[in-house]
Structure formats: structure tokens, C-alpha cells
Amino acid sequence: MLLENTIKLCEALTPVENDIVKYILANKSLVVEMTIQQLSINISVSKSAVHRLCRKLGLKGFNELKVKLAQDLADIEKGQEVIDVNYPFEQHDSPKMIASKLMKLYETTVRDTFDYIDAVELEKISTLLYNAEVIDIYTHAHNLNPAENFLDKMLTIGRVVNCPSSFYKQRMTVLAATKTHVAMVLSYSGKASFIFPILKQLYVRKIPVVFIGKAGSNLYPNYVTHHLPISDKENLQDRISQFSSHIALQYMLDVLFGCIYNKDRKRNIRYLHESISFMDDRI
CATH class of the missing domain: 3.40.50.10490 (Glucose-6-phosphate isomerase like protein; domain 1)
Structure with a gap:
């Protein structure tokens, strides 16, 4: 399961943990390169708060979180082009293009659900x-x-x-x-x-x-x-x-x-x- 999906399913996060989560999801590429001390300074939280969040997510610590985040980014990069699930095709698209875009939407949706x-x-x-x-x-x-x-x-x-x-x-x-x-x-x-x-x-x-x-x-x-x-x-x-x-x-x-x-x-x-x-x- 993608780390982002794990976070979405995690219940009873504290306000501090929610702040950490929002920062991580908004700065995935940056967080992968950070130390726990740098993350703590950037969002003004204690290192122990980061550790507690990691444990709630079923991870041993911040390093494991970074590894999971890096894997997710790599998987996303390898994936197919991003499809707008709300407006998957445009007015000028040909019938074959509509068929192709809906195929990609189905693939993206099933993959996301599987995760x-x-x-x-x-x-x-x-x-x-x-x-x-x-x-x-x-x-x-x-x-x-x-x-x-x-x-x-x-x-x-x-x-x-x-x-x-x-x-x-x-x-x-x-x-x-x-x-x-x-x-x-x-x-x-x-x-x-x-x-x-x-x-x-x-x-x-x-x-x-x-x-x-x-x-x-x-x-x-x-x-x-x-x-x-x-x-x-x-x-x-x-x-x-x-x-x-x-x-x-x-x-x-x-x-x-x-x-x-x-x-x-x-x-x-x-x-x-x-x-x-x-x-x-x-x-």
C-alpha cells in the first residue's frame, strides 16, 4: 500500500501529527533527502512526535518512512501519464482518443484501489x-x-x-x-x-x-x-x-x-x- 494511502487510513492522528503528515505529503521529494532533525526544525515539532507518527503508520522509524516514500515516488514515476478522473477526455478528442483515455482511467483507478x-x-x-x-x-x-x-x-x-x-x-x-x-x-x-x-x-x-x-x-x-x-x-x-x-x-x-x-x-x-x-x- 502506498504510504499516502496508509496515512489516509490512519485514524486518531493528533493535530501535531496531522501537521507532520501535511508537510510530508506536500514535500515528498524533499523529505526523502532530509534527516529527522531537519524535518523537525522545518515544521517546529519534536523528533519524538515524528517517531510516534511513524509507529502509528506501522513503521519502525523515520528512515523506514523515507524508504517507503522513495519507493512510492519511483512507482509513480514509472506509471503511465496522469489522467484527470473527473474530466478524462476533452471536447476535441476523437472517439479513439476517448477510448484510450478511459482505458488509462480504468487502469489508474484499479491500481489505486489495489494499493x-x-x-x-x-x-x-x-x-x-x-x-x-x-x-x-x-x-x-x-x-x-x-x-x-x-x-x-x-x-x-x-x-x-x-x-x-x-x-x-x-x-x-x-x-x-x-x-x-x-x-x-x-x-x-x-x-x-x-x-x-x-x-x-x-x-x-x-x-x-x-x-x-x-x-x-x-x-x-x-x-x-x-x-x-x-x-x-x-x-x-x-x-x-x-x-x-x-x-x-x-x-x-x-x-x-x-x-x-x-x-x-x-x-x-x-x-x-x-x-x-x-x-x-x-x-
């Missing part, structure tokens, strides 16, 4: 979903498309997923949920009005919650069991469309399906082979 993945957390979440008798997905608007795509994939291996499309059905689904259910809440910003009432009721009913949204969008950590962050480069309003957030969410749901599928791969292959003639009447 947020914590392998241990992903394993916990996929195990939780695998063991659930029923998965209930709570989302709305354009996020219903990838949610229903996940539902379809799960049905091909005989797994029950609910995806209520109206606020009324969401509330009724929450009330019908039992401890055999696991909830997935999908929201790029985490600010959708339906989220908090749903989370409160899930919490009361002791239903585990997997929240998928951009880094920093988990606004109710006390009610969320697991958070899967996705690429956070898209502006909420100033954009052509939800190109980046859509592909990031689709990618993460496909990853989860792959993890669940592989937990009983032989059974799932057998189920498909036994069911395909009924599922697909073209055969």
Missing part, C-alpha cells in the same frame, strides 16, 4: 461473507449496478444476496435480518442519507457490516465492522460522470466474489456444471 487493499483484512471480510447464509447489500442510485452484478455472480454459485432498491425495502430488509446475515453498505462518499438509519438498526440487531467506499468515507466507525477503501480521486460533484468510482467499486466487488468463490472452488465449479443447462436455455 489500498490490506491482505489480512480482505481475508477476514471474505471469510465473513463466505460463512454468511445471506448477504444484504444496502446502496442506491448508480451503485445499484455493480451491486446487482455482484448479486448475479453470487447466484451462479447458489448463494443468496439481497439488494433492495428502495429505501422502504431497505428498512424492511434490515428488520427481517437475523444473525445469519451479513450486511454490505456501498457508498463512495459515505454521506448518503440512507446510511446512518440503516447502520443504527444493523448495530441494534448485531449484524456485521462491511462498508465499501473511498478512503476516509467511513463516517460511522462504531457501527462498521470492516471498511474496504477504494480509490478516492473522484470529485463528488465536479465531474463528467462516475467513471472512477464505478470501476473502483466494480473491481472491489469482483475481488470479493473471487475470494468467496475460491473458498470452495470445487463445489462451485460442480454447482455451475450441474446447473448450467437450466440457467442458460441456449444450450
Whole structure:
């Protein structure tokens, strides 16, 4: 995971630690060449404050932070051209150029989302979903498309997923949920009005919650069991469309399906082979 992404996911930073973080992210190339004493002088903080921040980020010390920062800069430099995820193509672009730029946007978004993945957390979440008798997905608007795509994939291996499309059905689904259910809440910003009432009721009913949204969008950590962050480069309003957030969410749901599928791969292959003639009447 990129150091910048690790920082974004680090909770409960002190005001001093936030100042250190802001300086580091704004001066990456300079910080790589600094000693801890130089950094401390530049932002008027103690060396012990820098050490405490490093430990919160899971690093042994400032030298390891510099090494990680240097690796990130090298990876970015090797990457492809930067794409504006909000306005990925321009008015004068030809159809082929639009296709090329959207391809690069997809690549950038998937790579950025991949960099947020914590392998241990992903394993916990996929195990939780695998063991659930029923998965209930709570989302709305354009996020219903990838949610229903996940539902379809799960049905091909005989797994029950609910995806209520109206606020009324969401509330009724929450009330019908039992401890055999696991909830997935999908929201790029985490600010959708339906989220908090749903989370409160899930919490009361002791239903585990997997929240998928951009880094920093988990606004109710006390009610969320697991958070899967996705690429956070898209502006909420100033954009052509939800190109980046859509592909990031689709990618993460496909990853989860792959993890669940592989937990009983032989059974799932057998189920498909036994069911395909009924599922697909073209055969």
C-alpha cells in the first residue's frame, strides 16, 4: 500500500501529527533527502512526535518512512501519464482518443484501489461473507449496478444476496435480518442519507457490516465492522460522470466474489456444471 494511502487510513492522528503528515505529503521529494532533525526544525515539532507518527503508520522509524516514500515516488514515476478522473477526455478528442483515455482511467483507478487493499483484512471480510447464509447489500442510485452484478455472480454459485432498491425495502430488509446475515453498505462518499438509519438498526440487531467506499468515507466507525477503501480521486460533484468510482467499486466487488468463490472452488465449479443447462436455455 502506498504510504499516502496508509496515512489516509490512519485514524486518531493528533493535530501535531496531522501537521507532520501535511508537510510530508506536500514535500515528498524533499523529505526523502532530509534527516529527522531537519524535518523537525522545518515544521517546529519534536523528533519524538515524528517517531510516534511513524509507529502509528506501522513503521519502525523515520528512515523506514523515507524508504517507503522513495519507493512510492519511483512507482509513480514509472506509471503511465496522469489522467484527470473527473474530466478524462476533452471536447476535441476523437472517439479513439476517448477510448484510450478511459482505458488509462480504468487502469489508474484499479491500481489505486489495489494499493489500498490490506491482505489480512480482505481475508477476514471474505471469510465473513463466505460463512454468511445471506448477504444484504444496502446502496442506491448508480451503485445499484455493480451491486446487482455482484448479486448475479453470487447466484451462479447458489448463494443468496439481497439488494433492495428502495429505501422502504431497505428498512424492511434490515428488520427481517437475523444473525445469519451479513450486511454490505456501498457508498463512495459515505454521506448518503440512507446510511446512518440503516447502520443504527444493523448495530441494534448485531449484524456485521462491511462498508465499501473511498478512503476516509467511513463516517460511522462504531457501527462498521470492516471498511474496504477504494480509490478516492473522484470529485463528488465536479465531474463528467462516475467513471472512477464505478470501476473502483466494480473491481472491489469482483475481488470479493473471487475470494468467496475460491473458498470452495470445487463445489462451485460442480454447482455451475450441474446447473448450467437450466440457467442458460441456449444450450
